[in-house]
Amino acid sequence: MTTTQLPDTSPAGSAADDAAGPAGRTPVTMAALQTLRRPAEAVISPDGRRIACSVLTAACTDPPHGQQSGLWLVAPGADPRPLTRGPWLDSLPRWSPDGRRLAFGSDRDHSGLLSAYLLDGDLGEARPVGAIRGSCEEIAWSADGQRLLILAADPGSDRAGALTATRIEDRGAAPSDPKVTRPGQAWRRLFLVDVSADGSTGDSTTEVGPPGENVWEFDWDGESTVVAVVSADPSESSWYDAALVSIDLRTRAVTGRYQPRLQLSGPRLSPDGSKVAFIDGVASDRATWPGGQPKVAELTGGELTARDLGAGIEVSWLCWCDDATLLYHAWAGLRSSCGTLTLDGTAHTLCANAETVGGRGTAPISADATRGRLAAVRESTNEPPEVALLDLAAPDRGWQPVTAFNAALRELELPRWVERRWTSADGTSVDGLVALPPGRDAAGLPLVVIVHGGPVSAWTHAFTNFGHPLLWTAAGYAVLMPNPRGSRGWGPQFAEAILGDMGGGELTDILTGVDALVSEGLADTNRVGVFGASHGGFMSAWAITQTNRFAAALPMACVSDWLSFHHTTNIGRFDELFVGADPYDASGAYFIRSPIMHVRNVRTPTMIVHGALDLCTPIGQAEELYRGIADTGQAEVELVVYPREGHGISERAHQLDFWDRARAFFDKHLLG
Numbered sequence: 001m002t003t004t005q006l007p008d009t010s011p012a013g014s015a016a017d018d019a020a021g022p023a024g025r026t027p028v029t030m031a032a033l034q035t036l037r038r039p040a041e042a043v044i045s046p047d048g049r050r051i052a053c054s055v056l057t058a059a060c061t062d063p064p065h066g067q068q069s070g071l072w073l074v075a076p077g078a079d080p081r082p083l084t085r086g087p088w089l090d091s092l093p094r095w096s097p098d099g100r101r102l103a104f105g106s107d108r109d110h111s112g113l114l115s116a117y118l119l120d121g122d123l124g125e126a127r128p129v130g131a132i133r134g135s136c137e138e139i140a141w142s143a144d145g146q147r148l149l150i151l152a153a154d155p156g157s158d159r160a161g162a163l164t165a166t167r168i169e170d171r172g173a174a175p176s177d178p179k180v181t182r183p184g185q186a187w188r189r190l191f192l193v194d195v196s197a198d199g200s201t202g203d204s205t206t207e208v209g210p211p212g213e214n215v216w217e218f219d220w221d222g223e224s225t226v227v228a229v230v231s232a233d234p235s236e237s238s239w240y241d242a243a244l245v246s247i248d249l250r251t252r253a254v255t256g257r258y259q260p261r262l263q264l265s266g267p268r269l270s271p272d273g274s275k276v277a278f279i280d281g282v283a284s285d286r287a288t289w290p291g292g293q294p295k296v297a298e299l300t301g302g303e304l305t306a307r308d309l310g311a312g313i314e315v316s317w318l319c320w321c322d323d324a325t326l327l328y329h330a331w332a333g334l335r336s337s338c339g340t341l342t343l344d345g346t347a348h349t350l351c352a353n354a355e356t357v358g359g360r361g362t363a364p365i366s367a368d369a370t371r372g373r374l375a376a377v378r379e380s381t382n383e384p385p386e387v388a389l390l391d392l393a394a395p396d397r398g399w400q401p402v403t404a405f406n407a408a409l410r411e412l413e414l415p416r417w418v419e420r421r422w423t424s425a426d427g428t429s430v431d432g433l434v435a436l437p438p439g440r441d442a443a444g445l446p447l448v449v450i451v452h453g454g455p456v457s458a459w460t461h462a463f464t465n466f467g468h469p470l471l472w473t474a475a476g477y478a479v480l481m482p483n484p485r486g487s488r489g490w491g492p493q494f495a496e497a498i499l500g501d502m503g504g505g506e507l508t509d510i511l512t513g514v515d516a517l518v519s520e521g522l523a524d525t526n527r528v529g530v531f532g533a534s535h536g537g538f539m540s541a542w543a544i545t546q547t548n549r550f551a552a553a554l555p556m557a558c559v560s561d562w563l564s565f566h567h568t569t570n571i572g573r574f575d576e577l578f579v580g581a582d583p584y585d586a587s588g589a590y591f592i593r594s595p596i597m598h599v600r601n602v603r604t605p606t607m608i609v610h611g612a613l614d615l616c617t618p619i620g621q622a623e624e625l626y627r628g629i630a631d632t633g634q635a636e637v638e639l640v641v642y643p644r645e646g647h648g649i650s651e652r653a654h655q656l657d658f659w660d661r662a663r664a665f666f667d668k669h670l671l672g
Contacts, residue, residue, distance in 0.1 A: 500580030
């Protein structure tokens with residue numbers, strides 16, 4: 001195993017130091033991490049002097065309402081100031097072309113539904129605009145600043161990647177009695193909203209998207225041309241087969257179409273409107289961890305013919321500098337990379353550092369091409385997220401923070417991090433991150449293996465990595481965060497290696513990583529636990545049916561039965577793509593790769609955690625696994641279900657309870 005020692009930003013000390021920690025540092029606690037304020041969607045104003053961003057709370061404090069966020073105005077060299085305040089969700093800040101107004105989405109009038117609002121003039125008072133029944137998911141300004149193009153999801157649509165809700169709907173409404181489900185009832189639509197400069201003439205709202213096309217994301221030239229990712233069916237599952245189209249807003253007609261081999265994201269019109277750049281590659285989750293091959297197509301009408309740009313780059317974000325050059329963000333191994341890409345395929349890396357830019361996976365970056373600057377949210381393993389700027393004329397200086405929302409968290413006693421690379425059983429090279437308890441000898445430690453979700457995602461240098469590595473190291477554990485095959489950052493072929501092999505090579509990759517840490521003496525072979533959520537939950541459940549290597553397992557939001565998952569999830573196309581088999585073949589992968597079919601092998605103490613309202617991995621998956629292990633009577637098992645939670649845990653009290661339970665469970669079985 002090869003090791004890259006990262007700069008140690010945690011203070012020195014020993015395990016015998018007092019409760020205040022070395023040099024007066026405070027130990028990490030869940031309560032401390034819940035004070036985190038997560039900036040997002042940093043957007044540069046047209047004059048380049050200001051940045052608008054939303055700042056999200058780390059936990060929901062007012063269930064059943066979701067997490068809260070407010071809009072902030074950031075001017076480099078000055079203290080940020082709040083633009084909005086209230087117990088609601090404000091997001092999607094978008095500057096008007098003249099920089100005098102800010103459009104945004106807010107659920108202040110209907111909890112869970114984002115309506116469109118404007119801040120006018122001095123940005124003092126927000127007013128609602130338009131009459132859209134659904135929930136805003138994207139907002140764009142016309143070139144003349146008199147109209148907004150809004151993508152809105154009908155009530156009842158699924159919300160991808162959400163922790164606080166499972167469907168976009170008014171949470172204050174009485175539940176339907178009876179609840180009736182039919183296909184094709186909730187769509188994502190495009191609306192054009194006319195907004196006067198002073199708000200005196202009122203607003204008019206017109207649906208302008210093509211009939212029969214569900215719109216997932218779009219880009220607009222500000223006049224009549226839109227490029228969008230669309231599908232003929234509005235269900236969440238249909239996103240996996242979505243196409244790229246060009247649309248004439250005047251006629252609502254589709255004027256060109258491109259059907260990819262895998263999944264699409266990030267369409268961007270060139271400044272002259274003649275071309276569209278986009279990303280084409282395997283993706284397991286809509287709206288999170290986009291990535292793949294950058295491509296470009298001419299907008300000539302009819303079928304869009306696309307060609308590849310660059311080679312070996314797995315980009316997650318694109319933006320035009322001019323009609324011949326693009327800026328890109330990419331995951332390059334464990335590095336976050338930014339660079340330029342020309343239409344002849346020449347790529348030039350500007351910076352590549354051990355950090356996470358734009359948030360894990362989504363990489364929303366704002367470009368001020370005129371002044372040569374990028375704005376985004378930047379974080380690293382021991383540096384909490386802050387708004388930062390990158391000067392393209394001096395990229396060696398890296399991303400420079402311009403806010404200090406989370407300065408207090410930098411004073412915590414944080415872990416030591418190292419990058420690790422090892423060779424799997426078939427010769428595949430695998431990377432990962434290892435977190436070590438601060439101030440302790442790295443020898444014979446209990447080890448928690450945290451498997452990421454996706455599966456097409458990755459562990460990166462991020463303060464907000466899921467799985468609480470900061471808490472586990474504070475509790476005395478070492479943490480291994482492996483990026484097995486199927487992960488982002490090692491090229492399209494490595495990411496696509498997961499297709500048709502769920503739980504196969506990736507399990508071997510993880511186990512060889514554990515063995516490497518044990519062989520060097522860092523981890524105690526008898527004190528290794530496995531933990532993960534979503535795909536990581538499946539892998540935790542799958543691992544204990546295939547090996548007794550782990551002393552304890554904590555599958556969260558897991559899949560235990562691929563056939564019942566196929567029939568009950570909102571993304572049935574996911575398993576068709578990734579399991580890669582006929583769901584009704586009794587001898588096929590749907591059965592062979594289902595943990596429930598091997599449950600009699602389980603000897604590992606297991607705590608299963610699930611959200612009661614999860615649409616992605618429905619609660620039945622956890623119940624099947626629990627009942628199967630309990631029926632065999634060969635291993636300790638318990639099931640913990642959190643009400644009101646979806647595909648994760650968002651409520652403050654639930655987060656505290658989960659951490660207390662998880663630590664007590666692993667302490668019992670890994671510390672004795």
